[in-house]
Amino acid sequence: MIGAFTITPSYYLVLAAVLFGIGAVGLLVRRNVLVMFMCVELMLNAVNLTFVAFAKALNDIAGQVLVFFTLVVAAAEVAVGLAIIVAIFRRRRAATADDLRTLEG
């Protein structure tokens, strides 16, 4: 039935593109800073999926190595970002982006 139907790398690229689009829209629409961070994670995962798809398509392991560097950047971003959120929340009891209108602490 589906014997002749194979999954080409384009399927993964389209899936990653849609995942990136969902993350981008979520980042723009949501107001909770924590959920905005989760949407950034979605976008980074879409990029990782693209890396792995190209590694498979071009038969080169370097794509999978690059995923690790993306992962390190994501981990560093989450650590610093959550520290910033905690520091902001300590000063003013709010975790939405609209409450951060001024730079003074």
Added chain:
Amino acid sequence: MTVVLFFIFGGLTLGAALGVVLARNPVHSALFLVLTLVSVAVLFLLQDAQLVAAVQIIVYAGAIVVLFLFVIMLLGVDRPENFDEPLRFQRPVALGLGAVVLAEILFLAGHRWATGAKTAHGVGLTGGHFGSNIERVARVMFTDFLWPFQVTAVLLVIAVVGSVVLARRSGERPDPIPTEESAP
């Protein structure tokens, strides 16, 4: 088999990603994020990326989401959020921009613009005499990508120091919020 698995977990990925964006409660968003990350890990497995899939589950679904949940619980923001938009034109503009981004990436994905350039050692996913997936990744990471690998170490040190400095209670102003862990 791989076709069925791709469509099951691809659909699960997109559905859970929509759940992250649309869930009102941040805790539900975090749990949907776990589902998304595990589904993407299965998609990694389908593409012969065993080590990346394992690291995805251990680091992302294990560590990062737990960090998210920890901060959600610590700050007590685990209550539903109202979706009233204070800026009137923000949401349609955001949806339009998202559609433009999606169209651009789909356009790029539909065209074969990627070159076949190989890394210096040319280690493939299969074939050759390089052994397992872990061995191949290690061989390339510690030869061709040794300099970026060192730079990530510097980046992690900077992130750790920055987090400590940001989260540290500077004794300049007394904290008006009574909390349990307010150590002097």
